[in-house]
Amino acid sequence: MTRFKALAFTILAAFALVVGLSARQSGSSYTPKRINKAIELIEMGEPVYYSQFPGGGYEEGKSMSQTWADAIGYNVEQAPFNALQFKDFMQGLIDGGPTPSGHRTPTVIVTLPVGGIDEATVRANYWMVEQVLAAGAHGVLMVHMREEGAARALVQAxxxxxxxxxxxxxEGLRGSGGQGLAAQMWGISSQEYLRIADPWPLNPDGELLIGFKPEDKEALAVIDKTMAVPGIGIVEWGPADMMMSFGLIRGPGVPYSQEVMDAREEILAVARQNDVVFSEVGTNAENVIERVDDGIMFHFANEEAARVGRQHTNRVMPY
Structure with missing residues (x-):
């Protein structure tokens, strides 16, 4: 055997060992095709089921590394914004991983504590987007998106x-220097991170889900403009805030008002017109099949709803 052949054999053997270890560690023979598990599922035509988590650090991340959820909404809209703590959360997910599907981590989307009130507000706070993405986030959601210029600024950020x-x-606003840690979190090179850390589906190879919540009357009035901004990939309606915007308070067990449900239908219709993923809230075991059959691809749900939904679509990818 020549030295070249021996070297090639050694490299192939090492690669096989790494692949084998990853498969055994995840407990699955499934091979991920993307970094972002949620995008991979959507491209497969499979709904995404996610849970929300109000902040937390390393131990919380590690405890959620084997979650039933395909994606985690790291929601700091009402919680203290701490990019260092979020970095530790991502590291905990990695150290406790991979997921049963073989992904390094579940998809993590951060809901930011700044609203898209206007373009100036988003530009003044774009550093929040930059910092959570540099810590390894797979996407961001901005609340109260009321202006087309604000949505454009979010995509730029x-x-x-x-x-x-x-x-x-x-032109994009992210600066050089943060890609090293983000690439490490994703388990890829900095060069590869720079190539794929871009909004999907604007960039078909992109691994970032960028979106917002139209959750008040002002936001509802401009959704035809904000959702048409290139780079916006997901929108989640906010029924509780929308209800307050209409001057109403929802009591325990009380259905959402007709105005709020009409707003949902309008948001869903515009999302479909613009090929934007619509994120549903309140999905449970009783309504998940109806919602999945209606084409809803992203669900803020519970574990039982996810189990029923996955069984209904005969899902191949493990959770």
Whole structure:
């Protein structure tokens, strides 16, 4: 055997060992095709089931590493914003992983504590987007998106200047220096991170889900403009805030008002027109099949709803 053949054999053997170890560690023969598990599921035509978590650090991340959820909503809208703690949360997910599906971590989408009130507000706070993405987040949601310019600024904040140019969206605002840690969190090289850390589906190879919540009357009035911004990939309606915007308070066990349900239908229709993923709330074991059959692809749900939904679609990918 020549030295070249011996070297090639050694490399192949090492690769096989790594793949074998990853499969055994995840307890699954499934091989992930993407970093972002949620995007992978959507491209497969499978609904995504996610849970929300109000902040937390390393131990919380490690405890959630084997969660039933495909994605985790790291919600700090009403909680203290701490990028260092979020970095530790991501590290906990990694150390407790991989997921049963073989992904390094579940998809993690951060709901930020700044609203898309106007473009100036988003530009003044774009550093929040930059910091959570640099810590390894797979996406961000911005609340109260009331202005088209604010949605454009959000997309810019999630992109690098070297990203493919897109008409109607300015040059990316992310700076060099943060890609090293983010790449480490994703388990890839910095060069590969720079290539794929871009909003999907604007960039078909992108691994970031960027979106917002139209959760008040002002936001509802402009959804045809905000959802049409290139790079917006997901929208989650906010029924509780929407109800307050209509001057109403929902009591325990009381259904949402007709105005709020009409708002949901309007948001869903515009999302479908723009090929934006609609994120549903309140999905449970009783309504999940109806919602899945209606084409809803993203569900804030519970474990039983996820089990019923996955069984209904004969899902192949492990949770």
């Amino acid at each position: 999630s992109r690098y200047p070297l990203a493919p140019k897109t008409p109607g969206v300015g």
